[in-house]
Amino acid sequence: xxxxxxxxxxxxxxxxxxxxxxxxxxxxxxxxxxxxxxxxxxxxxxxxxxxxxxxxxxxxxxxxxxxxxxxxxxxxxxxxxxxxxxxxxxxxxxxxxxxxxxxxxxxxxxxxxxxxxxxxxxxxxxxxxxxxxxxxxxxxxxxxxxxxxxxxxxxxxxxxxxxxxxxxxxxxxxxxxxxxxxxxxxxxxxxxxxxxxxxxxxxxxxxxxxxxxxxxxxxxxxxxxxxxxxxxxxxxxxxxxxxxxxxxxxxxxxxxxxxxxxxxxxxxxxxxxxxxxxxxxxxxxxxxxxxxxxxxxxxxxxxxxxxxxxxxxxxxxxxxxxxxxxxxxxxxxxxxxxxxxxxxxxxxxxxxxxxxxxxxxxxxxxxxxxxxxxxxxxxxxxxxxxxxxxxxxxxxxxxxxxxxxxxxxxxxxxxxxxxxxxxxxxxxxxxxxxxxxxxxxxxxxxxxxxxxxxxxxxxxxxxxxxxxxxxxxxxxxxxxxxxxxxxxxxxxxxxxxxxxxxxxxxxxxxxxxxxxxxxxxxxxxxxxxxxxxxxxxxxxxxxxxxxxxxxxxxxxxxxxxxxxxxxxxxxxxxxxxxxxxxxxxxxxxxxxxxxxxxxxxxxxxxxxxxxxxxxxxxxxxxxxxxxxxxxxxxxxxxxxxxxxxxxxxxxxxxxxxxxxxxxxxxxxxxxxxxxxxxxxxxxxxxxxxxxxxxxxxxxxxxxxxxxxxxxxxxxxxxxxxxxxxxxxxxxxxxxxxxxxxxxxxxxxxxxxxxxxxxxxxxxxxxxxxxxxxxxxxxxxxxxxxxxxxxxxxxxxxxxx
Numbered sequence: 001x002x003x004x005x006x007x008x009x010x011x012x013x014x015x016x017x018x019x020x021x022x023x024x025x026x027x028x029x030x031x032x033x034x035x036x037x038x039x040x041x042x043x044x045x046x047x048x049x050x051x052x053x054x055x056x057x058x059x060x061x062x063x064x065x066x067x068x069x070x071x072x073x074x075x076x077x078x079x080x081x082x083x084x085x086x087x088x089x090x091x092x093x094x095x096x097x098x099x100x101x102x103x104x105x106x107x108x109x110x111x112x113x114x115x116x117x118x119x120x121x122x123x124x125x126x127x128x129x130x131x132x133x134x135x136x137x138x139x140x141x142x143x144x145x146x147x148x149x150x151x152x153x154x155x156x157x158x159x160x161x162x163x164x165x166x167x168x169x170x171x172x173x174x175x176x177x178x179x180x181x182x183x184x185x186x187x188x189x190x191x192x193x194x195x196x197x198x199x200x201x202x203x204x205x206x207x208x209x210x211x212x213x214x215x216x217x218x219x220x221x222x223x224x225x226x227x228x229x230x231x232x233x234x235x236x237x238x239x240x241x242x243x244x245x246x247x248x249x250x251x252x253x254x255x256x257x258x259x260x261x262x263x264x265x266x267x268x269x270x271x272x273x274x275x276x277x278x279x280x281x282x283x284x285x286x287x288x289x290x291x292x293x294x295x296x297x298x299x300x301x302x303x304x305x306x307x308x309x310x311x312x313x314x315x316x317x318x319x320x321x322x323x324x325x326x327x328x329x330x331x332x333x334x335x336x337x338x339x340x341x342x343x344x345x346x347x348x349x350x351x352x353x354x355x356x357x358x359x360x361x362x363x364x365x366x367x368x369x370x371x372x373x374x375x376x377x378x379x380x381x382x383x384x385x386x387x388x389x390x391x392x393x394x395x396x397x398x399x400x401x402x403x404x405x406x407x408x409x410x411x412x413x414x415x416x417x418x419x420x421x422x423x424x425x426x427x428x429x430x431x432x433x434x435x436x437x438x439x440x441x442x443x444x445x446x447x448x449x450x451x452x453x454x455x456x457x458x459x460x461x462x463x464x465x466x467x468x469x470x471x472x473x474x475x476x477x478x479x480x481x482x483x484x485x486x487x488x489x490x491x492x493x494x495x496x497x498x499x500x501x502x503x504x505x506x507x508x509x510x511x512x513x514x515x516x517x518x519x520x521x522x523x524x525x526x527x528x529x530x531x532x533x534x535x536x537x538x539x540x541x542x543x544x545x546x547x548x549x550x551x552x553x554x555x556x557x558x559x560x561x562x563x564x565x566x567x568x569x570x571x572x573x574x575x576x577x578x579x580x581x582x583x584x585x586x587x588x589x590x591x592x593x594x595x596x597x598x599x600x601x602x603x604x605x606x607x608x609x610x611x612x613x614x615x616x617x618x619x620x621x622x623x624x625x626x627x628x629x630x631x632x633x634x635x636x637x638x639x640x641x642x643x644x645x646x647x648x649x650x651x652x653x654x655x656x657x658x659x660x661x662x663x664x665x666x667x668x669x670x671x672x673x674x675x676x677x678x679x680x681x682x683x684x685x686x687x688x689x690x691x692x693x694x695x696x697x698x699x700x701x702x703x704x705x706x707x708x709x710x711x712x713x714x715x716x717x718x719x720x721x722x723x724x725x726x727x728x729x730x731x732x733x734x735x736x737x738x739x740x741x742x743x744x745x746x747x748x749x750x751x752x753x754x755x756x757x758x759x760x761x762x763x764x765x766x767x768x769x770x771x772x773x774x775x776x777x778x779x780x781x782x783x784x785x786x787x788x789x790x791x792x793x794x795x796x797x798x799x800x
Contacts, residue, residue, distance in 0.1 A: 021063050022064035022090055023093035023094065024042075024064065024069070024093065025093050027097050028040045028053045028075075029057055029099055032102065033361065033362055037057050039052055041074050041075065042061065044069050044070070046626075049064075053073075066089050066732035067670070069085075069088060075100060083130070085624045085629075087132060091732070092242055095235070120465040122217075122502070123216065123474055123516075126216070128210070129210050133629075134207060136726065137726075138674040138675055139726070139745045141793060143162065143199065146162060148210075148212055151214075151619075151631070155653060165653045165655075166227045167215070167226060167575060169575070169639075172194040172600070174224060174227045175223060177231065179233055181352070183352040189288065189290070189348060190375075191600060193525035194600050202231065202312070203292075203294055207233060211232075213230065215552055215571075216502045219461040219463035225577070234257070236266045240258060242799070244798065249794065250278065251275075255269035263299055263300045266297045268294070269294045275288050275290070285320060286339065288316070290314060293313050296311075307355065309354075314348075315348075316347070330762075330764075334761070334783070337766060338704075338759040338760070341704075342704050350376065363412060376400050377398070378397065378398045380395065381394045382394060394703075396435045396436075397435075398432070398434070399434070402429045406425050408422050410422060416466055418465045419463075421462040422460070423458075424460070428454070429454055430452070430453045432451055432532070433450045435448045436448075437701060439585075447533075451532040451538075455484055455485060455486050457482065457523070461481075463476065464477055465477075472505060473505050474504040476501070479500070482498070496521045500519065500520075502515070507557075510562065511560075514556055515555040516553070517553050520551075520552065524545055524605075525600065525601045527600060528590075529541065531604065545605065550577050551575070552573065553575075556617075566625070567619070573616075574612070575611075578610055580609035582606055584603070584604045584644075585603050586603075586707075587645050588643050591609060591641045591651060592641060592713065611639070611640060612639075613653075616635070619631070628663070628665055629664050633658075636656070646712060650716075655681045656681040659677075660678050663676075670732070672727070676724045680721070682717035686708065690705075690780070692706040694778055699760065699780075704758065705780075722750055722752075726742070728741045729741075736798065736800035740797070743795070745790075749790045751788045753784075756784055759781060
């Protein structure tokens, strides 16, 4: 790991600077009308220290030692709000703004923290993580997709990918919003038609908090079946510029924030990986490189108008390494050549950008969002990686997905009633150029298509919430409808009518019963909608491909101990799927795909698969209290889908048992220790068809085993478990801060079982061996493919 000379100079010279005092400052406003709240109380939990906001809603707490504080703001007639684990340093004041919601039912000061209370819009199945929880998470590597694996209902694969599997649903059933602007891709090297990838795009330095909603979706959110992620980025500093440099095991990140004039702030981040050089030194046969950027500006046009501009993007490159490592064994060579024969050369880039205009009035606000996002995915492969002969080209794939979106929402708050309604429109374009010898279509022709598809999608919603029975009963009702012109059924929004109902009843002090019932719809991926055969027909559109439908039923209990920053919850859930696309070619529901690299859905399908997922979630969460924090989450889940020729069978996400235990302790002198242990039941998989795979005609074309889809998910892997550890040490100086961390993933080197690789046997010259008993076949053998190695990471974070 290399650290720049200026950073070393700062580290060794600036340690002599005299200490200053830490400061927390900011403003307190009413989020309904953006008006300041004067004379509100701001206190530090567990300390006899605080202040009162002035007439402009501004406050300032001085004389603080560096460290973590829980900060709470409250005022008579408003719900209090608590920010947990606010990091105070000497380098700059903390900018911490509060939004206190009115509580017309109670003129006395409310003492329950809004971080633990249920929102009127999402009273259940919602969890919140703040920036410190994300950054210090053991084994998370500062990646939000890994951090949320500590929450109930969230499973992951045993490999190094960031697939998000929530309550037995496929990875493509999740949607992501940053400051209310949709960002479809949050992982590098994303699987097209799904959402996973090995490394997250978002820089945790910029995240203020994230809400993960796994059920009870509000009516103003659309096009997802398993979860919504609501990211809120920090606003840039209003006083002066501030920068951060992070040097990790695989990348270098720089971020900067500050004011632009009196009314505008900015925050920007850029990251560059050096994995390609590291992988070459390790002798690996593939060389990935990734870059990403994020920026946000926020302008206070006037007291009632805010404008936010956002941009997120990534560039990913994947090359092959043909160097022969020293001391390579015959088995190592077989595995290396197998990977080289299968891995394509690929390039992917994507971006999302948007503007959000928020216009406040006395009893509510309008929100207007205009955005655009695009994904470009290119991959090609030559037989034996020999590009000198055009006939060696196995496939050449290029596709582009672009979306232009507009959304308008009105929020009204009056006499204890919250009313929201709005409309949305989307114009999207899908381009595909696909030559593929590995796919035979009519008359034995190879797939060779080039087409552009244009789609118009539209929707509307209305929802309302109100409390009854002395404010003990919360009722939320909503309905939305969505349509799109990709199919005859889908074009009529009444066919996608989506009613939803949520309720919460206070049974006793800090004890609540919650329930939800709702119908949700999601468009199939563009790879399905825009698929074209050699004759130029959009066969899936002609087959009337439909929106995927899921019906949710959820109920549970939640008990809070706000004075100790503690909560416990138990939820039972049931999800019923209809209209899921299934492959006509392979006879498998696409719900079983998505946790691998490549493209999902680029084939003819029927909307005829059904599914169900049901289970129990238990959560015990302790936010920072007397130096300790922790999360214990247990999920029992069953996930099953039909396929064209089967009844209900276990899906590829049927873990059945998920346990996650995370705990940490703040020690003296700014040391911190953390640990996480995960246990997941083994998932099903489809075995190989050995006879079909060994045929030379098949292997020369596919370079890998052919699956036996007559035994879909007929085998199951062993259970997986892993221990991750982390140590953090922080140093605080007058003008800068230093944080180094040591993270160990898979501390006891557990070897997780994955489906074995089917590889050809080779001679001393690397040539494939033909079966002497049957010259039409190669000699194949199964090679164990375990996932898991001790992965230590040293990181350095410098702030100035």
